[in-house]
Amino acid sequence: MMMGPRDGRRFVGLGGRFELVDHMGSGGFGDVWRARDAMLGREVALKFLALDRLAGPRPDPERVRQIRERFARESLIAAKVDSPYVASIYDCDMDNETPFLVMEYVDGEPLNAHVGITPLPLARTCRWSGQIAQGLAAAHDQSVVHRDIKPGNVLVREADSDVRLVDFGLSRFVDATETRSAAGTPLYMSPERCRAEPGDERSDLYSLGCVMYEMVTGWPPFGDTRADPVALTQAHQNKAPTPPRARVAGVPPTLEKLIMTLLAKDPQHRPRNARAVVHAIKEIEQDLDASGAEQRAHGPAPGSDASGNGFADQLSAAELTVRRLIWKHGQDHALVITARMELADLTGHSGDVRGAAELYDRLGQDCSTWFGPGHSRTLDAFEGMARWVSA
Structure with a gap:
């Protein structure tokens, strides 16, 4: 149940187990909050059921009971899904008689x-x-x-x-x-x-x-x-x-x-x-991958160090490098621009020539905004785009 504000915070669930941190959004289902699970010390996502909307403006107590019971049953069924690509459902709880799901928080x-x-x-x-x-x-x-x-x-x-x-x-x-x-x-x-x-x-x-x-x-x-x-x-x-x-x-x-x-x-x-x-x-x-190997057989583009197959893993690592550099240095840092060029070239050598041109095009537009259309970084990016377009 709701415990009320404590030092400007709100707590829900049995014994105030979950501390509401950020309101993430609302939809037809209800409100979604990022919360902290005090018992297990982890972040979770709480999805509150919009019981007032689903039950109608003049809810019949029996209908409300049926909605709560069905919500609990459907939550139990969905919680059986076990996959690294599905957000886990941990629990189903109640706040002031309003049911909510406790789910994996995806950052x-x-x-x-x-x-x-x-x-x-x-x-x-x-x-x-x-x-x-x-x-x-x-x-x-x-x-x-x-x-x-x-x-x-x-x-x-x-x-x-x-x-x-x-x-x-x-x-x-x-x-x-x-x-x-x-x-x-x-x-x-x-x-x-x-x-x-x-x-x-x-x-x-x-x-x-x-x-x-x-x-x-x-x-x-x-x-x-x-x-x-x-x-x-x-x-x-x-x-x-x-x-x-x-x-x-x-x-x-x-x-x-x-x-x-x-x-x-x-x-x-x-x-x-x-x-x-x-x-x-x-x-x-x-x-x-085979297409990328064939392209490498005809000679790699300058600056590419992609070798072998398995481009999906290499591209994933390159994308992660770009995000980490952006977080550390900001979007317009030279290291970020270089990493984005390397990602574009790797994309091209994977066989996705169109994707490489588009990544270079986006980088060129960003550099034009940050440094101006005549800056060397802008020109380098558009030159990379042209290279992959011609490829």
Whole structure:
């Protein structure tokens, strides 16, 4: 139960176990807080159920009881999911009769901070997509369907750039407590979910296809955040998405084929399960590695020290180096600029020439803002972009 302020702080849970630290956001489900678990000495995320909204303006006591019981059951089911790519659920507690989840706190930012307008490098797209698919496979093994896969429910950890899926089971809970429509986000909803049908594991795969489409093109398959939700649901049910390679150059045919298969209108025409998607992505990564090896056989670009296959690990380490240098020195430091150039070259030698050009382009624009369009660092960055464009 709520213990009240102590020295300007608030405590919730039995015996005031959890100290509320930061309000992280609000949504249809309720409020999310970063908190400290006094018993175990770790940071956690608390998700409070918006009981007043779900129960209605004049809640019936029996309905409130049923909502609480269902919330506890769904939390128990979702807590069975065990994967390094799914945020763990530790507990379910109560604050002044308002239930809340105690979850793993993920220090990072949502995937939607990385996608939009500009396509992601192919190696990063494959890495994050494969991790999402592995998380889905672990959940589906426990008969847990997410029902709201979208960039906002995929967190990218600051420490290692790995992803964590969040909010498993919450959409099924909302489905059971709301009668107007199925829970979900229209930009990423499967056709069957758009028809307010329960959906199954392959509904999650369709949503993953929408997220992957946005990674490789910069846009979801239909519309954007300003689009009419009704028009979006109609598009998911009736409109064929434009193939990614018709929107941007450099998407491997095998990656395009996987995305378009995930976006099949009929669930039976999608991959049979998430593990099949994991396998397909691994094959695409092997093709990218082979392409990178072939490029090295024709001579590496100046400044590149990439050697051997396994570019996913090398790129992850390079991205981590950039983030650490930014944290230590600031974004416009010479060491950061050099590290970003090395990351761009490594991306190109992995086989993602388009991604390398885009990384250099972004660096050139940043340097132009910081130092001016004629500065040597700006010119070096745009020269690197031109080198990869010509490649």
